[in-house]
Each structure stands twice: as C-alpha cells, then as structure tokens.
Amino acid sequence: MAAVTQPGPGRPRLGPRRRAGGTPRAEILDAAAELFTTKGYASTSTRAIADAVGIRQASLYHYFAAKDDILDVLLDLTVTAPLTVAAQLAAAAAPAAVRLYALAWYDVRQLAASRWNLGALYLLPELRSERFAQFRARRAELRGHYEQLATEVAAGDSTAAPAAGAPELAFRLVETVIDIRSDAGIAPAALEHTIPETVLRMLGWSGSATEIRTAASALLDALPVDEIQLAQMPEHQQ
Amino acid sequence: MAAVTQPGPGRPRLGPRRRAGGTPRAEILDAAAELFTTKGYASTSTRAIADAVGIRQASLYHYFAAKDDILDVLLDLTVTAPLTVAAQLAAAAAPAAVRLYALAWYDVRQLAASRWNLGALYLLPELRSERFAQFRARRAELRGHYEQLATEVAAGDSTAAPAAGAPELAFRLVETVIDIRSDAGIAPAALEHTIPETVLRMLGWSGSATEIRTAASALLDALPVDEIQLAQMPEHQQ
Numbered sequence: 001m002a003a004v005t006q007p008g009p010g011r012p013r014l015g016p017r018r019r020a021g022g023t024p025r026a027e028i029l030d031a032a033a034e035l036f037t038t039k040g041y042a043s044t045s046t047r048a049i050a051d052a053v054g055i056r057q058a059s060l061y062h063y064f065a066a067k068d069d070i071l072d073v074l075l076d077l078t079v080t081a082p083l084t085v086a087a088q089l090a091a092a093a094a095p096a097a098v099r100l101y102a103l104a105w106y107d108v109r110q111l112a113a114s115r116w117n118l119g120a121l122y123l124l125p126e127l128r129s130e131r132f133a134q135f136r137a138r139r140a141e142l143r144g145h146y147e148q149l150a151t152e153v154a155a156g157d158s159t160a161a162p163a164a165g166a167p168e169l170a171f172r173l174v175e176t177v178i179d180i181r182s183d184a185g186i187a188p189a190a191l192e193h194t195i196p197e198t199v200l201r202m203l204g205w206s207g208s209a210t211e212i213r214t215a216a217s218a219l220l221d222a223l224p225v226d227e228i229q230l231a232q233m234p235e236h237q238q
Numbered sequence: 239m240a241a242v243t244q245p246g247p248g249r250p251r252l253g254p255r256r257r258a259g260g261t262p263r264a265e266i267l268d269a270a271a272e273l274f275t276t277k278g279y280a281s282t283s284t285r286a287i288a289d290a291v292g293i294r295q296a297s298l299y300h301y302f303a304a305k306d307d308i309l310d311v312l313l314d315l316t317v318t319a320p321l322t323v324a325a326q327l328a329a330a331a332a333p334a335a336v337r338l339y340a341l342a343w344y345d346v347r348q349l350a351a352s353r354w355n356l357g358a359l360y361l362l363p364e365l366r367s368e369r370f371a372q373f374r375a376r377r378a379e380l381r382g383h384y385e386q387l388a389t390e391v392a393a394g395d396s397t398a399a400p401a402a403g404a405p406e407l408a409f410r411l412v413e414t415v416i417d418i419r420s421d422a423g424i425a426p427a428a429l430e431h432t433i434p435e436t437v438l439r440m441l442g443w444s445g446s447a448t449e450i451r452t453a454a455s456a457l458l459d460a461l462p463v464d465e466i467q468l469a470q471m472p473e474h475q476q
Binding site (some may be wrong): 001042101120124125205 | 275276277278279280281285358360361362363365374398400401402403404406407410411414415416417418420421426429431432433435436439440441446448
C-alpha cells in the first residue's frame with residue numbers, strides 16, 4: 001500500500017486506473033468489494049479502501065459518509081437486477097415453471113459472474129442491525145417473488161407431490177451458488193442450468209429440461225435486458 | 239464487562255457459571271461461539287472472550303494458544319457428528335434414499351439445534367488460509383458422503399431424470415438451514431423433514447414421504463446414537 005500514489009484532492013492521478021469502473025465512485029465500490037470479500041468487512045478500514053483506489057481518505061468521504069454506506073450499496077447491487085427481472089416476470093404471460101426457471105437462471109448467472117462474491121457478506125452479523133433493514137426488506141421481497149412462483153409450480157401437475165415447505169427452498173437453492181463459489185473459488189458454468197432445473201424438480205415438476213430452457217431463454221430475451229444489465233454494473237449506479 | 243469478577247488463576251470463582259458446559263474450556267468455546275456469531279470473528283478479541291467467561295486472558299491461553307485455535311475447534315464441532323453418522327450410514331444395508339434422508343435429517347437437526355449458528359462462519363475469508371486446510375478437508379469429506387449417496391439415489395428408478403449436477407446440490411441444500419436460521423433468527427422445526435424430503439425429490443425420487451421417514455428413523459435408532467450425541471457437546475470434546 002505504501003507505494004500507491006496519493007494525489008491531492010482534485011488533482012488527476014498520474015497512473016492509469018487499476019480498478020473496474022470509470023468513476024472514482026465505481027472504483028471505491030470495486031476496491032471495497034474486493035477487500036470486504038477477501039479480508040473481511042470488520043478488518044477493512046475506509047483508509048485501506050482509499051489506499052487500494054489510490055485516493056485520499058478525505059476524497060472517499062466525498063462519495064460515502066461511512067463504511068456501512070459502501071456495504072449497503074454493494075449489497076443492494078446483488079438484489080437490484082434480480083428484483084427488476086422478478087417484477088417483469090411477475091407480469092409476463094408464460095407458465096409459472098418457465099418464469100421461475102428464467103428468474104433462477106438470471107439470478108444464478110449474476111451471482112456467479114459478479115466480480116466479487118458479494119453474497120458471502122449476507123451472513124455478516126452487522127447486517128442484522130437497523131442500518132441494513134432496507135436491504136433486508138429488499139432481499140425478502142426477492143425471496144417472496146421466488147416463493148410465489150414456486151408455490152404456483154408446486155400446485156401444478158406433478159408426478160410426486162413436493163414437501164409442504166419446498167417452495168421456500170427455491171430461493172435458498174439459488175443462493176447456494178454463493179457457497180459453491182466461496183468453497184471452490186469459482187462457480188462452475190453448468191450451475192446456471194443445474195440450479196434452475198433442480199429448483200423445478202424439487203417442486204415436483206417433471207417436464208423437459210431442454211424445452212423449458214428454450215422457453216425461459218425466449219422469455220428473458222423478450223424482457224428489456226439492456227436496462228437490466230446496466231443495473232448490474234457499478235459504474236452505472238448512482 | 240467491567241462488572242465481571244476476575245479471579246486469579248486457580249482460584250475458584252465466587253459466582254455461579256453462566257456459560258454452557260461444565261469446564262472452563264467448554265465455557266470459553268461457548269462464549270467464543272456467541273461472540274463470533276453475533277459480533278463477528280475479526281471484531282472479537284481473546285480478551286473479550288475471557289471477559290465474557292469471567293477469567294483472565296492468561297487463563298484462556300492455558301486452553302487455547304490463539305483465537306484461530308478456538309475457531310478451528312468450533313468449526314470442527316459442526317462436522318464431527320455428521321461425519322460419524324455418515325461413516326456409519328455408508329456401512330449400513332439400507333437403500334441409498336433411506337441413508338441419504340437419515341444423514342440429511344441428522345445434519346439439519348444438529349445445524350438447527352446448535353446453541354450458536356456456527357455454520358454462518360463458513361464464509362469467513364479467514365477460512366481460506368492454510369490454517370484451516372484440515373477443517374476444509376473434513377467438510378469436503380462430508381460433502382463427498384452426500385454426493386455419493388445422492389448419486390446412487392439419482393441413478394435409481396425415478397419418474398423424472400434429475401439434472402446432471404444435482405447430486406452435488408444435496409449437501410448445499412442441507413446447509414441452507416444456516417442461511418434460514420441467520421435470516422429468521424431461528425430455524426423452523428419443520429425443516430428437519432422438509433429439507434431431507436426435498437433433497438430426495440430434487441434427485442427424481444418419487445417414493446412415499448411417510449414411509450421413508452419411518453425407515454430413516456429406524457435406521458438412525460439402530461446407530462450408536464449415544465456416542466454421536468456426546469460428540470456434539472462441547473463439554474465432551476478434547
């Protein structure tokens with residue numbers, strides 16, 4: 001850290017930006033995401049984040065008043081895009097199984113492909129505080145979307161009746177991509193289909209995997225994907 | 239913390255023990271488990287643990303050389319009993335579905351009933367260090383037991399073929415009890431059957447839930463349960 005150039009406020013840095021994102025704000029978010037997921041949230045100071053970006057701590061405070069504000073934005077990034085997709089899917093005319101597959105597919109992909117495994121922060125004791133009540137409510141809203149679709153699938157024609165509480169596990173199975181990624185260092189690409197298909201199987205659904213994948217792909221293509229993808233990228237967040 | 243009596247080494251404390259466990263070692267483990275899961279691992283010092291037990295920091299070092307040794311023992315407690323059960327089930331003559339149900343049932347119950355939600359520590363960045371290689375290997379061994387049984391179930395007669403990678407998700411679905419407990423503050427009792435049954439459903443198994451529960455219960459009763467249950471209790475750990 002000692003070798004990092006520390007330019008004065010407002011003065012352009014000499015070196016090229018090393019961080020993802022085209023703005024100081026995006027660079028701060030990227031550096032914080034890396035440090036929170038690799039060193040730990042409590043072990044990371046705003047000073048360490050500023051150092052990793054190559055700015056002064058005072059400059060960082062221009063963008064974020066406190067460390068928990070940075071965490072809040074990062075956590076929110078993990079649910080913003082799937083919530084948008086879930087709301088659009090709720091209004092779509094496709095069968096519940098296709099909509100649930102599409103939501104799980106989209107969500108697994110974004111959890112697996114994000115630059116840092118931010119979902120690993122969900123279990124932080126800090127998240128139980130009032131400060132993160134809004135984030136918890138938004139994640140609960142996403143969980144509710146899953147549960148509603150899963151309940152519809154479970155009520156449909158199935159060869160084996162699913163367990164009574166199975167619809168609540170759909171969201172949980174999707175989030176296991178976070179644990180797999182944490183243990184293995186990477187989430188295998190196959191998960192983007194293994195998990196959505198398994199979510200349907202555990203609800204008693206017995207249709208064709210190939211057909212539902214095609215239908216879910218067409219459904220996702222019909223959504224305003226550009227907006228959704230932009231919503232995922234830190235450099236487009238305000 | 240200032241009000242806690244701090245007796246000298248070897249001197250009996252005046253007040254009654256407030257902690258779970260009949261020995262100082264068990265009390266240290268219990269206090270550490272509480273602090274690690276409610277305040278965070280990095281935020282908890284060995285001094286804070288000693289204070290919570292009501293002993294001197296020097297006395298704590300008589301039992302544990304460092305904070306990571308305490309974490310290592312606590313993590314190990316989450317896999318010791320299920321590993322014992324898994325090894326016994328691997329040698330049992332029952333069908334794979336019954337053995338997998340029994341393992342998942344036992345494991346969900348112990349993860350749900352443990353005094354502190356220690357599984358929430360699995361995602362700590364600290365666990366990726368060499369220090370915890372042995373724990374990671376033991377947890378991987380447990381995951382292997384699940385995968386082997388799940389592969390057998392998936393290969394059996396099923397009405398809908400499961401997804402290719404579904405057997406790897408059996409272990410992951412069991413561990414979602416940790417996330418549910420973290421979010422809700424408690425793991426609903428119904429999960430001890432919802433999760434094992436859903437594990438089988440996602441593998442294409444279509445038998446009777448009532449029958450498999452009865453068979454798994456008889457199988458678990460036939461195992462040397464006393465030894466297993468003792469293995470779970472910190473006061474019996476060495």
